[in-house]
Amino acid sequence: MTRQLSNIIIWAENKTGVFFRILWLFRRKQFNIESATVGHSETPGITRFTITVAGNENQIANMVKQITKLVNVIKAETVATDMLVYRELALMKVAVKNSREKGDILRVIEHFRGRAINMAKNTVTIEVTGDENKIDAFYENMKDFAVLEFVRTGRTALFK
């Protein structure tokens, strides 16, 4: 998790199959995608992708040129991490045995500035945002409890 990751940000037309074309290209050039987030951008009809991959500077620069060749891609660039503000969203469901445990869990949530977004009889569902390290640390802290489900979105980013 501590490997140096590069950010590739892509703006593309919001059309059927565009994500597939992009993903296929990563596969073809032998990249493993660490994370990818996709959603609408500020321009209607334009989707914004934030993709993180490991690779040296040259490989990443080449990859960006290849992506730019895709007809549906409007722009692609690689951005140094310190030029970005970025966050991941993590959701976690934990089983709760008793109120003492519940209190412990809520303390961890508070420490990580997370929120309990659902409290059922025997479970708590938690939302946490932050960079990868924070989410990693949050997960480490929660491992002592009975984690039922955990999901994280991967990095999504804006320019500073």
Place this chain on the structure above:
Amino acid sequence: MKTRLKQGQKVQGAEIICECLLRAGVTVIFGYPGGANIPIYDALYKYPELRHILVRHEQGAAHAAEGYAWATGRPGVCFATSGPGATNLITGLADAMLDSIPMVCITGQVPSPLLGSDAFQEADILGMTLPVTKHNYLVTRADDIADVFAEAFYLAVAGRPGPVLIDITKDAQVDYAEFRYKENRDRLKKRLKLEATEEEIGQISSLLNEALRPLIVAGHGILLSGDGKTLLSVAEKQDIPVTLTQLGLSAIPHDHRLFMGMPGMHGNVAANRAPLETDVLLAVGMRFHDRVTSKVSAYAPQAKIIHIDIDPSEIGKNVMPHLGVVGDAKAVLGQLLPKLKSRKNPGWLKKFEAWKSEEQKKVFTRELLSPKLKSAQVIDEIARQTGFQATIVADVGQNQMYAARYYQYRKYNTHFTSGGLGTMGFALPAGMGAKLGDPGREVWIVIGDGGIQMTLQELATIVQEKTEVKIALLNNNYLGMVRQWQELFYKGNYSEVKLKNPNFQKLCEGFGISSLKAENLKETKEAINIARKSQGPFLIEFTVEAEENVFPMIPAGAGIGEMVVSLEELSKK
């Protein structure tokens, strides 16, 4: 141009397709009908201007379209039905993709409500062809056809050319829509960088103006930019030796004093030695393919490399240049020319003479004076009798290397082959497509006994269309190129390379093609003479020495410095 539809006229999608083809300047279509594209064939009936060539296999259509594109510079067009028709195109698409050949393929698809239902003859052709097309489209509405066609024909030739596929559902072909056609593709045009900046030109010219041992390696990009003269002017102004990659052959006349041959695995001695010594290497419209560079870390070790290519993703992909410039070969060289000082370089050129005479002595003379019939002699004889002006469409294997090495191309854009993919069977349909696209050419197809059997069925198309191609079948009764490797690198274990061939003469008779067999040089000369004089297609089967080898060669994995010029040199190693 004659058009049939008015803007806004309401017609079926299939008719819009034909009208768009007409407006894109298409004159010939290579195709094969079936259930999912039958409406297009029905509309075609109304468009006699669109000459349709009924191939015998869709792969033949794809390669014929490639040949057409090579010969005319315009996109080759194919029709195929859904499912097996479309999958049969894939080898041709992959071939065109690697060799940057403009092509537009139109495939039928099952009706849109059935998409994804595993309907009869449904294949996910969009998914399957994504890796082998520059772009592909699925059209499910008649309304979208005109826009997609205009964009597809633009994309096929824009920047670095390549194949584009349009998959059209049967309902889109049948439904009615208003015909609206506009050619304007500003959105995409903005992305192309065709010229170098002034700063870049300054950098290139100062590198060249100070170079001691400059070398040009030029490729297909020169032919695709439509002009070899500017390259030659640049070379002549500074006495720079020019080497042409396999796909760049014929970009400048091969009898020119500055032409130093083809680099690569079976390339010329001078073209493979020079990169070891050059201090400034000007690479234009080429991509440092592994067949050209061999072991890349041992390629051009002393050189500052200038790389000019229209495709930004090629710069730094295989070789990191000292200076990378994105632009069209002809445009950038044209900008460069006035900035170059006139220079002479007799000392450097003298080296090339030595390399050339080494190859002359160790290879050419031996091959051409052989008492047994050699492929080199056949190609040399075709070259002489055609006055070095014919178009040679070469297949893959030893025959391809002989066609590249022994025909002295003197006319611009007269050598076509399958370079990147190395598709056996390419030449027969591609030669047919070239002739149909540009009937003024004298087309000679050079092909091996293995390759011809991969697309043999197209002989029937050639006969049906009365296509006047001449076929030089170099019959060694082996998959010669593989046999050569087995002989030289696999202890002479001939594993599955011996061919028990059909009687090619009888086969020709069956197809209705005139043919002759030549077994020695005298018969070779006579047969070529007869073939050229006779009207219509003609096949000559040359019985060439079975176990001849192509030299020089650079063993796989070795650097260009490890080139072996002759068999004796190899056995010494």
